[in-house]
Amino acid sequence: MINNAFIFIVVAIILSLISFFLDKNKTILGFKKGLKMFKGIAIPFLNILILVSLALYFIPQSSIIKYLGAGSGMLGLAIAAIVGSITLIPGFISYPIAAALVKQGASYTTVATFMTTLMMVGVVTFPLEARYLGKRVAALRNILNFIAAIIIGLLIGLIL
Amino acid sequence: MKKFLAKHKQYIWLLSYLIATVVSFFFGFNPGKKVFGNFTQFFIEMITFIPFLFIIIGLFDVWFPKEKIEKHIGQESGIKGIFLVVILAMLQAGPLYGAFPVAYILYKKGASIKNIFIYLGAFSSLKIPMLGIEIGYLGIDFTLARTLVSLPLFIAIGYLMEWYLKDKNFKVNNL
Numbered sequence: 001m002i003n004n005a006f007i008f009i010v011v012a013i014i015l016s017l018i019s020f021f022l023d024k025n026k027t028i029l030g031f032k033k034g035l036k037m038f039k040g041i042a043i044p045f046l047n048i049l050i051l052v053s054l055a056l057y058f059i060p061q062s063s064i065i066k067y068l069g070a071g072s073g074m075l076g077l078a079i080a081a082i083v084g085s086i087t088l089i090p091g092f093i094s095y096p097i098a099a100a101l102v103k104q105g106a107s108y109t110t111v112a113t114f115m116t117t118l119m120m121v122g123v124v125t126f127p128l129e130a131r132y133l134g135k136r137v138a139a140l141r142n143i144l145n146f147i148a149a150i151i152i153g154l155l156i157g158l159i160l
Numbered sequence: 161m162k163k164f165l166a167k168h169k170q171y172i173w174l175l176s177y178l179i180a181t182v183v184s185f186f187f188g189f190n191p192g193k194k195v196f197g198n199f200t201q202f203f204i205e206m207i208t209f210i211p212f213l214f215i216i217i218g219l220f221d222v223w224f225p226k227e228k229i230e231k232h233i234g235q236e237s238g239i240k241g242i243f244l245v246v247i248l249a250m251l252q253a254g255p256l257y258g259a260f261p262v263a264y265i266l267y268k269k270g271a272s273i274k275n276i277f278i279y280l281g282a283f284s285s286l287k288i289p290m291l292g293i294e295i296g297y298l299g300i301d302f303t304l305a306r307t308l309v310s311l312p313l314f315i316a317i318g319y320l321m322e323w324y325l326k327d328k329n330f331k332v333n334n335l
Binding site: 005007008009011012015016019026027029030031032033034035037038043044045046047049050052053054056057088090091092095096098099100102108111112115116119120122125128129131132133134137140141144145148151152155156159160 | 170171173174177191194195196198199202203205206208209210211212213214215216217218219220221222223253255256257260261263264277280281284285287289290292293294295296297298300301302305306309310313314317320321324325330331332333335
């Protein structure tokens with residue numbers, strides 16, 4: 001974690017310096033934009049951290065390992081894919097959840113499948129999608145993405 | 161009063177948690193202390209990289225405005241067309257349902273069926289701000305592996321959709 005933070009700090013400083021050297025005003029504008037976006041997510045982010053902290057206290061580590069861990073097999077994959085497809089969790093909020101799951105013993109396969117279905121398959125937003133693409137095409141897109149998410153999960157499990 | 165509550169719901173949630181934590185520590189309520197331990201760990205994790213990530217995102221936004229790329233969409237085909245829609249998708253932010261209005265614009269501008277679906281795929285999982293958070297939380301290995309595995313699959317889905325919808329009078333509707 002420390003290493004990760006370190007990378008972000010170094011990259012941010014280097015990019016800021018280059019940007020500042022090229023165009024001072026643009027750089028300040030960029031900072032302002034970044035700050036505005038940060039302000040937008042800060043409170044919801046803190047709230048989700050509270051929720052995850054509570055959930056981790058109530059859900060025993062042993063059941064996370066059992067249902068989403070390396071030994072969970074097809075059941076774990078199915079749980080991850082179905083929960084990810086149905087729930088509508090904003091991306092930036094899903095990452096702390098995913099990281100907590102990994103720390104508690106969930107496998108990369110289930111976490112990657114969960115994340116991918118979360119991002120690409122939308123059961124709740126299906127009616128909206130159908131209005132843009134038509135029912136048949138929207139259904140087809142969701143089904144193909146669901147299959148792709150499982151393939152992605154399995155491949156990541158093989159790689160990592 | 162009701163309006164006030166609805167507007168500040170997120171602050172109220174945060175505040176009640178803080179009060180509950182203070183009370184837990186005051187009375188030595190162990191579960192409360194443990195939950196706060198979890199929370200502190202998550203908070204430190206977040207605060208060490210998220211602010212820097214947003215500096216990077218802000219700079220990206222001013223140096224690579226997506227409007228510039230949008231102008232060229234539809235005119236380019238082949239590998240260059242795919243490349244452009246993927247880049248355009250990566251520069252966006254927000255949930256997937258925000259991508260459909262842009263899909264409509266792409267459709268209006270004459271982008272191919274394949275590229276519209278590649279855009280939707282890339283939008284859902286390759287947005288730069290999200291990749292940044294992903295690196296921070298799950299590490300560069302996971303993020304790289306997921307990106308490199310996902311991209312070919314999206315492109316394949318794009319081709320599949322185009323093949324299937326070719327003679328079926330496909331169109332994207334505007335709401």
